[in-house]
Amino acid sequence: MWKRLALIFLLLVGTSALLSPVIAPFSYSEQFRDSANAPPGGKFLLGTDDMGRDRLSRLLYATAVSAVLAPAAAALSVLLALLACAFPGLVVGGLTTICLSIPWIFLFIILRAELPLNTDPSISVLLTFALMGVAGWAGPARVFSGSIREMMESGWMLQARSAGIAGWRIGLVYAWPHLRSVALAQFRVLAPVYILAEASLGLLGLGVAEPMPSWGNLLRDLQHPDMVRQNPAILAPLLLLMLCLLAIEAVAVKTHEKEVFR
């Protein structure tokens, strides 16, 4: 039941994120200067921010940015990891150890600091998530190389090879179904990690650039407790982020249990 509820919730969030240009009452950057910091109600369901922008519209667009691009970055990491495993184990093993030794946030802020100050917000969005995707390949690559090693030593693999089955056929028909479940598990692990990473970077002002909204830069208002007390709707991005992560976790746990049972 929990898995079904979580899936329905994620589907609703995903749909509203994708339809944000249609269902959002206003544009994410439209300013109502005479209604800055307006309380919820009437024209603005969640109120407005200090620049007079509608919080609900910004939340919908932010969901489109964070909840769609973080899984895309996770998919990129998994794809890069699979490609890296095509190289000899020594290279992958050594490289993954080196990459895993570098705290990603330091790597990320150093790369962000290299970008020009006038980087376009839409490019900053793509770069933020692309950098995450590229920087996060090492973890899944280590898991994949372990799985491949296990497979190569397994009885069925030896049997298949001794039976003279072609290498490509072994890979495609026998090995890929096993690797696919590992890849999906890695994807399920990485997507929430990237959502949280974007949130941390956004809070620091090093993620997606204004005026483009993301869950991370919407959370920056939490630094002003007086504003939160006046308008508790400021907590909406945090609540949505937490609910999405809990739903992803519920789906992941149930799927894992099902796979183990199978």
Next chain:
Amino acid sequence: MTKGGSALFPALGPRLMRSLGTLAIVVLLGGFAAAALVRYGPGFCTDENAWNPQYSASSEEATRRRCEDENNLPQFYLRYLRGAVEGNFGTSKSYGVPVRELIESRVPITAGLVAFGVGGGVLLAGLFAWIAVWSRMPAVEAGVSGVVAVLLAVPPAVLALGFFLQEAPIQFAVSLTVLARIFGTVRTMLHDAYGSSPLLAARARGLGPIALGWRYVLRPLAPRILALFGVAVMIAFGALVPIEALCDVPGIGQLAWKAAVSRDLPLLSALSLIITFLVASIHSLGEVLAGRTSRDSEAAV
């Protein structure tokens, strides 16, 4: 002497050699990346005095010559690395003081935060996992897992911000961040240990919970617990930048954030190099000790 030396190397084993080799490669590659980022970063070799009309032609010439010298990346890298080994990471662009001075004054604050965060996090994860496994009640296990899932869904910076605004110790936020991320591993470890046949047999013989825990859980799990400390340190360092930056803790994380905001690449590169070296060292040490302790445990059994 020869005998002692030859006995030492097999004792240390290939694991230590491999770890040291990896550490050396990490430092060399990290140093190269840091040097390249400084060399090709925006504003490298621009001198604000170039627009000063009182600046003499000979000074301009000296600046130009210095830039020409530094244009060669391999030479620049070797100089950077030599300086780094001597503890000289250059001068911060934004603060105008040697990077070493800036780092030295902030290390104790960050070290305290990480030590408390990691120690507290591992202890709490152990306690939570023990409650979940020992109780054998699905409701208790679901409750503990639910609390951890909620903690996992909160960004570490928001968690720390909550502690900061409530004037509670921020160290607990680091501990809770570590707890949320290692709980699953600790629970699986304890679950396997408490379900093992030797432990069940000892329990049937009437051995008390403390003796059971020490002999059949803690001792066999010691290598994995040590390795877990390495992972916990990495998690704590990952959470450090947002926590210190948002909660106004004058540590290394806050320094890195300020360096990133002010695009102070010499400072940022030095910090990344030092943190990478520290994390890689702790990781290697954990792996070596884990291997050693594993052999000791096997011998004891």
